[in-house]
Amino acid sequence: MAAPDDVAHLMRRAGFGATQAEVTTLSAMTITEIVDLLVDDVVTPDDSNPPAFFNDPNVNDWEWEYLLQQWWLDRMATAPKPLQERMTLFWHGLLCSENAKVGNMVLMYDQNKLFRDTGMGNFRTLIHTMSLQPAMLHYLDNSYNYKGNANENFARELMELFTLGVNQYTQGDILAAAKAWTGYNIHDNDSTQYIYYDSRHDHSQKTFMGQTRNWNGPGIIDFLLQENLAKKTVSAKYIVNKLWTFFAYPNPSANIVDELAQVFLDNDLEMQPLLRALFVRPEFYTTTAKQGLVRSPVEWVAAILKYTGLTADNINPQWYMGDMGQTLFEPPNVAGWKNNQYWLNASAMWQRADFTGNVINQLFNWSDDPNIDTSVRDSIITILDGGGANRFVDAVDYALTAFGIFNPSANTRRQLIAAVTRQSHTGSWDQRTWSNLVVLVLLSPEFNLA
Amino acid sequence: MTLTREPETAEVLAALSVPETNPGFSRRRFIQASAIAGGGVAFAPMLSHLEAFAAPPLKSTDAILVLITLGGGNDSLNMVVPHNDSNYHALRPNLGFDAGQTLNINSAVGLHPSLVKLKQRYDAGDVALIQGVGYNPPDFSHFTSMAYWMQGWGGTSQSVPTGWIGRYLDDLPNAAIESLYAVTLNTNGVPLHLVGSQGRGSALPMSVGGRFGINRSNQDDARLYDDVAAIARAGRTGLGQWGDTIARTNANVLRLTGRIAPAYPANPNNNWFVRQMELVAGLVNRNLGIRVFNVSLDGFDTHTGQLAGHAGLMDSLDKGIDALFTKLNPSWADNVMSLTFSEFGRRPEENDGAGTDHGTSGAAIAVGPRVKGGLYGQMPSLANAQLVDYGNLRSHVDYRSVYATVLDKWMNADDHEILGKTYSQVGFVNSHP
Numbered sequence: 001m002a003a004p005d006d007v008a009h010l011m012r013r014a015g016f017g018a019t020q021a022e023v024t025t026l027s028a029m030t031i032t033e034i035v036d037l038l039v040d041d042v043v044t045p046d047d048s049n050p051p052a053f054f055n056d057p058n059v060n061d062w063e064w065e066y067l068l069q070q071w072w073l074d075r076m077a078t079a080p081k082p083l084q085e086r087m088t089l090f091w092h093g094l095l096c097s098e099n100a101k102v103g104n105m106v107l108m109y110d111q112n113k114l115f116r117d118t119g120m121g122n123f124r125t126l127i128h129t130m131s132l133q134p135a136m137l138h139y140l141d142n143s144y145n146y147k148g149n150a151n152e153n154f155a156r157e158l159m160e161l162f163t164l165g166v167n168q169y170t171q172g173d174i175l176a177a178a179k180a181w182t183g184y185n186i187h188d189n190d191s192t193q194y195i196y197y198d199s200r201h202d203h204s205q206k207t208f209m210g211q212t213r214n215w216n217g218p219g220i221i222d223f224l225l226q227e228n229l230a231k232k233t234v235s236a237k238y239i240v241n242k243l244w245t246f247f248a249y250p251n252p253s254a255n256i257v258d259e260l261a262q263v264f265l266d267n268d269l270e271m272q273p274l275l276r277a278l279f280v281r282p283e284f285y286t287t288t289a290k291q292g293l294v295r296s297p298v299e300w301v302a303a304i305l306k307y308t309g310l311t312a313d314n315i316n317p318q319w320y321m322g323d324m325g326q327t328l329f330e331p332p333n334v335a336g337w338k339n340n341q342y343w344l345n346a347s348a349m350w351q352r353a354d355f356t357g358n359v360i361n362q363l364f365n366w367s368d369d370p371n372i373d374t375s376v377r378d379s380i381i382t383i384l385d386g387g388g389a390n391r392f393v394d395a396v397d398y399a400l401t402a403f404g405i406f407n408p409s410a411n412t413r414r415q416l417i418a419a420v421t422r423q424s425h426t427g428s429w430d431q432r433t434w435s436n437l438v439v440l441v442l443l444s445p446e447f448n449l450a
Numbered sequence: 451m452t453l454t455r456e457p458e459t460a461e462v463l464a465a466l467s468v469p470e471t472n473p474g475f476s477r478r479r480f481i482q483a484s485a486i487a488g489g490g491v492a493f494a495p496m497l498s499h500l501e502a503f504a505a506p507p508l509k510s511t512d513a514i515l516v517l518i519t520l521g522g523g524n525d526s527l528n529m530v531v532p533h534n535d536s537n538y539h540a541l542r543p544n545l546g547f548d549a550g551q552t553l554n555i556n557s558a559v560g561l562h563p564s565l566v567k568l569k570q571r572y573d574a575g576d577v578a579l580i581q582g583v584g585y586n587p588p589d590f591s592h593f594t595s596m597a598y599w600m601q602g603w604g605g606t607s608q609s610v611p612t613g614w615i616g617r618y619l620d621d622l623p624n625a626a627i628e629s630l631y632a633v634t635l636n637t638n639g640v641p642l643h644l645v646g647s648q649g650r651g652s653a654l655p656m657s658v659g660g661r662f663g664i665n666r667s668n669q670d671d672a673r674l675y676d677d678v679a680a681i682a683r684a685g686r687t688g689l690g691q692w693g694d695t696i697a698r699t700n701a702n703v704l705r706l707t708g709r710i711a712p713a714y715p716a717n718p719n720n721n722w723f724v725r726q727m728e729l730v731a732g733l734v735n736r737n738l739g740i741r742v743f744n745v746s747l748d749g750f751d752t753h754t755g756q757l758a759g760h761a762g763l764m765d766s767l768d769k770g771i772d773a774l775f776t777k778l779n780p781s782w783a784d785n786v787m788s789l790t791f792s793e794f795g796r797r798p799e800e801n802d803g804a805g806t807d808h809g810t811s812g813a814a815i816a817v818g819p820r821v822k823g824g825l826y827g828q829m830p831s832l833a834n835a836q837l838v839d840y841g842n843l844r845s846h847v848d849y850r851s852v853y854a855t856v857l858d859k860w861m862n863a864d865d866h867e868i869l870g871k872t873y874s875q876v877g878f879v880n881s882h883p
Binding site: 100101141166287291292293294322323325327332333335340341342344345346347348349350353354356357409410411412414415418419422423432436439440443444445446448449 | 593594597607611626629630639640642645648650652653654661662663670673674677678680681684685686687688689690691692693694695696697699700702703706707
């Protein structure tokens with residue numbers, strides 16, 4: 001029997017949140033059993049279909065990007081495989097590409113699908129495949145990496161950002177790796193296709209990390225993530241640190257990193273055993289972890305979609321998320337998004353506040369569009385209009401629970417009750433009392449914590 | 451940044467209620483505050499930051515920088531024109547301006563015909579034209595080249611995920627919290643040059659009419675805004691440092707809206723760039739503590755039909771700079787300098803489509819009462835033998851030399867630390883305010 005608060009926390013982090021019914025059901029199991037369910041819940045190839053608009057000749061290129069953003073947000077909210085979707089988002093923020101540079105959403109979708117397909121498989125295999133996909137070849141300029149004119153961009157980031165971290169290589173190593181990656185380009189006549197041009201590959205002997213060989217690109221990955229145990233260990237720790245920061249909190253202690261990295265190494269860089277070990281650690285259920293992360297804009301919007309039943313097409317989050325600080329398929333640079341304070345900029349939070357207006361307009365659906373799920377609205381109205389002696393308290397408790405806040409702080413709950421009560425006393429006994437309550441929940445500290 | 455080595459440490463740090471990275475409220479200061487205020491101190495950090503938010507007002511000795519991003523790669527050769535160079539006319543039989551058309555500065559150089567007001571300011575000694583600004587080796591990608599300009603980094607580590615203004619912000623007090631030190635208008639999100647490791651600019655909207663927190667005329671709206679702020683004003687959330695920071699930021703948003711809303715003109719100009727510059731003037735005049743503004747004028751990627759398109763852009767640039775300095779309150783004008791930048795200049799030889807392709811170095815324009823007017827840098831030679839990289843201009847002034855000058859002579863900042871290297875300066879700043 002798992003504690004409901006732990007279950008809710010696990011589902012917020014390993015997925016995109018849980019309803020109270022889901023928490024109740026899952027709490028009949030142990031944490032280990034729930035983690036097994038989440039970690040084993042993977043389909044390969046993934047069960048998403050290419051969005052229908054990809055084959056629609058009436059949809060313009062520029063529309064593809066926001067349609068794909070909507071498609072992915074909806075998929076997170078409904079999350080048929082919650083952890084698989086989470087890991088897709090994790091890899092998107094680590095093995096970054098930006099459509100602003102790639103300029104082709106089909107290639108971006110291919111990369112997204114790779115993350116979904118194999119993001120819970122073997123890390124080394126993922127790096128191999130990702131490196132030769134056109135999205136990455138375009139994004140980090142390996143498309144221009146030729147013999148005699150080596151472009152170091154990809155070779156550097158492969159080590160600095162994707163596998164090892166800083167200070168693990170010399171400039172000479174980067175140059176050797178860049179030469180090893182020469183010839184792994186984009187087809188001269190088809191910018192959507194990877195091709196290896198042997199004539200553009202530098203076949204000379206190169207010295208990489210002290211080893212002089214006729215290195216090639218994939219050989220660099222195999223050296224770092226298989227052959228050389230020291231580098232493989234560095235990489236395991238690097239990825240564990242990133243994962244812990246993504247799922248629990250930044251700056252994990254050395255023993256957490258070391259122990260999880262050992263699990264990762266013992267399983268030859270397979271992700272599933274690592275994730276299983278991560279989510280059962282007691283540190284994952286401490287107050288430090290539960291209060292350790294702010295919801296990113298993507299997580300915040302996905303939670304709104306999940307708890308309201310609205311679709312991204314209903315409320316168009318894509319027009320707001322740039323100023324919130326996170327646009328899917330457009331990370332700010334190759335280093336991806338940061339966390340916590342990064343999201344808590346006044347202008348970024350202002351955009352969240354603005355966006356709640358869109359949510360309210362659709363959720364309260366005053367035109368009674370039959371395609372809109374109005375259950376949250378109807379329940380709030382029923383409670384407040386029912387005239388019960390505790391209706392203000394009941395309405396607040398319902399609204400908090402409906403948005404996945406099962407354990408609110410005394411302060412937030414008190415302020416919300418005061419707000420609803422004050423509004424009724426000043427004669428504003430109308431739709432605004434109901435909708436203001438939902439805005440207060442969406443902007444509450446609880447709903448903005450991950 | 452080791453918040454969570456052990457729960458006890460985390461609890462202590464969380465009690466400070468502001469991010470650990472915030473140098474403005476160190477543990478020592480918290481302990482001092484506790485000692486003075488006694489038992490009721492628990493809420494003090496939050497309340498003090500509510501009061502401090504939005505950057506402290508500027509003093510008469512503080513400098514303000516207005517960065518003008520010319521997006522797409524500005525054709526500097528037709529902005530600061532070598533009208534007397536036969537190579538120029540040979541390379542640009544259709545796009546070139548002759549001495550009778552340009553606004554002439556001397557027998558060799560003239561300004562684009564549309565830069566009428568700028569020429570007047572040049573004659574008054576308030577305009578510096580810095581020629582041949584770029585970097586080596588050139589990269590002809592908009593994306594990569596703009597990233598260089600925004601990063602402005604010359605340190606030994608190859609690249610950094612921060613921008614030069616962002617690193618300037620990092621050194622200001624309470625960098626992680628004071629989001630009004632720098633603002634950007636007319637951009638989708640906060641551009642790289644305004645992002646530091648702690649400090650980060652804010653993206654302000656171009657209009658605020660219907661936005662959250664602005665209009666309090668409706669009683670239900672006003673109550674909602676007050677209720678959102680009340681969650682922070684009630685004190686600690688009990689949800690740790692990030693829960694407190696979320697609540698505080700929401701309250702700050704509502705304070706911010708109240709402060710910036712009056713700066714928006716009732717009748718904004720129809721020209722989108724002029725509108726930005728008028729808004730900059732309005733924000734400066736209200737002294738909200740903003741030290742750096744980023745505004746943008748896009749459309750410079752003139753591969754075809756350049757003559758008319760570029761003239762329209764030059765006209766907007768001219769009107770915008772004029773609007774800024776005209777609308778500034780005279781007591782603030784001396785504290786303001788504007789500076790243009792673009793990812794690259796364009797190729798000297800015009801193409802078959804009456805346009806120009808991606809090039810290399812270009813000219814930067816600095817304007818302000820404390821600018822030391824004149825010509826700086828060096829006009830790159832247009833002689834065929836002097837062209838590099840497929841017929842492009844040499845760079846004579848590293849773009850970071852321009853930044854070093856601005857940081858050191860104008861902003862009173864540590865240019866070496868911020869740029870990662872010491873660059874020779876260009877003497878276009880007369881004096882710091």
